[in-house]
Amino acid sequence: MRAVITILLVAALASVPLWLRDPYLLNALITTGIFVIGAMSLNLLLGFTGQLSLGHIAFFGIGAYVSALTSLGFDVGLPGDLRLVHAPWPPIAGFVLAILVAGLCGYFVGLLSFRVRGAYFVIVTISFAEVVRLVALNWVELTQGPLALTNIPSIALPLPGFGEMTLRTKMHNYYLVLVVALMAYLLIARLVHSHFGRAMRGLMENETLAVSVGIDVTRTLTIAAVISAAIAGAAGSLYAHYIRIIDPEVFAFINTVTMVIMVISGGKGSLAGPVVGGLIFGLLPVALRPVMAPEAQWIAYGGVLMAILFVLPRGIVPSLAQRFSRRRSNAPALAPVALTETGAKEPA
Amino acid sequence: MERRVLEIRDMVCGYGGVTALRGISLDVKAGQLVALIGANGAGKSTTLRAISGLVPPRSGQMRFEGIDITGARPPRVLASGIAHCPEGRRVFPHMSVEENLDMGAYLRRGSGEIAADRDRIYAEFPRLAERRKQAAGTLSGGEQQMLAIGRALMSRPRLVMFDEPSLGLAPNIVERTFAIIRGIRDAGTTVLLVEQNAFAALEMCDHAYLLENGRIVLSGAGAELIENEHVRKAYLGG
Secondary structure (H helix, E strand, O other): OHHHHHHHHHHHHHHHHHHOOOHHHHHHHHHHHHHHHHHHHHHHHHOOOOOOOOOHHHHHHHHHHHHHHHHHOEEEEEOOOEEEEEOOOOHHHHHHHHHHHHHHHHHHHHHHHOOOOOHHHHHHHHHHHHHHHHHHHHOHHHHOHHHOEOOOOOOEEEEOOOEEEEOOOHHHHHHHHHHHHHHHHHHHHHHHOOHHHHHHHHHHHOHHHHHHOOOOHHHHHHHHHHHHHHHHHHHHHHHHHHHOOEOHHHHOHHHHHHHHHHHHHHOOOOOOHHHHHHHHHHHHHHHHOOOOOHHHHHHHHHHHHHHHHHHOOOOHHHHHHHHHHHHHHHHHHHHHHHHHHHHHHOOO | OOOEEEEEEEEEEEEOOEEEEEEEEEEEEOOOEEEEEEOOOOOHHHHHHHHOOOOOOOEEEEEEOOEEOOOOOHHHHHHOOEEEEOOOOOOOOOOEHHHHHHHHOOOOOOHHHHHHHHHHHHHHOHHHHHOOOOEHHHOOHHHHHHHHHHHHHOOOOOEEEEEOOOOOOOHHHHHHHHHHHHHHHHOOOEEEEEOOOHHHHHHHOOEEEEEEOOEEEEEEOHHHHHHOHHHHHHHOOO
16 A cells, blocks of 8 residues: 555656646756755754754755866866866766765764764754855865856766766756655665664664663764765755756755755654655745745745644654554544444344 | 672773772672662762773773673673663653564574564563553553563673662562562573662672772672661661
């Protein structure tokens, strides 16, 4: 039953570009999809280990810049009359490097902050995002600073025997994002249900106890941070090659907040939560655009978030799931009562 | 004939600027139930935390079954055969009873043997078997304690350390918990018990150490310590 619903949902998502001809809407879906991937990666940390990364956009932005620079090439001076020259590589190599570099950054941020955790992790991640933003803004020779990196090539998929397929159209990019999002979802789902996933849940629920059963807390959190950052980096790479222009504004704090809102409203700690929350807050601007000025939209987002959390305090997916399971567990408990009643009536 | 499984020599341990243990030496013999008693802050819990690797010792030596475990990290200590039942919140509240038990076997491989051990614990505690799919946080205090003990046994320890097992439990459950701990000892597993309830601990143990201000000031058989003048005055209410 669950599998059927999943297949139907995926098929429905895959069919969208076939009937949706409006490029504006398709564009909104693609950027939303990219942010959903980012939200899923944040959820891995926030929802399954309890660590709030308030600089999560840093990994996304690093992925975007690494991917863009790999495919554009660069020529920068280093201290001591050295020059670092890189000839353009195919964007697909940029995508892979984005994942690796973002993962590496996740490793170092984790290493720095997980010995103390909690508030320290929040602060370290915020500072990290700000430092990276300042580097992107000021290392003009490498990043063009506020002038932005432009003409970033679209991703080209190597097709053995046919040469290459450049993903230029919106339809192409839609499918690319959909496939990467599905892969990220499956990866996180497998991880959460593995031995490692149990360690993550254990230390979120009761750290003292988790240590006493042999879970290495620092190691578990660091691995989660690496995977989370790597997925965010993949999303950033998709963003760079789809939008084809990036500037330091990608590191803006509001982008992290958007991801956090997606995770919290959809339900942290549930696999589908960030997808649901991401779709709502990714597509809300589209729905509100005809009726509201952009400034008023921000107020509306706040209102929608508060309304969701007021009605469904644990986020949409966990709260609804709880209601359904309560109804289901009530059913068998009620049935025997009904039976005895009819049984008692029969002799009379 | 009595083999020493745990030997601690001159262990000094502390948190930041505070020294909690000022040179502790103690022995735990195979198959015994050894109690650590003392007032709050005497260093009882710290001793257990040092053994399990949660607090690295500043100096001194620890050996378990002849192997040096000084400064070993918690997973290694657990893998070497020492389980630690920490005080306070005893279970993973949102995990089911069964998942809680499986967490006890986190470092073990081989699902068949783990399942067999789980069934043994269910046989011992039928209440847990009835509630195996229930979230552990919804169990009563006593049931949570049974679950915590069961989980500690899931790592197949040769030494189990209990930290304040009576804390926050109703008197009849405390009775039951102590009976189970004695049962674990009788089944051949060595037990190191930290307990505020000095009388109960001394009554049930084979050997006891009295800690004061991070030092061992007295040791002997439980019955001996019960008769001791100082212990009577300070810990048994006259």
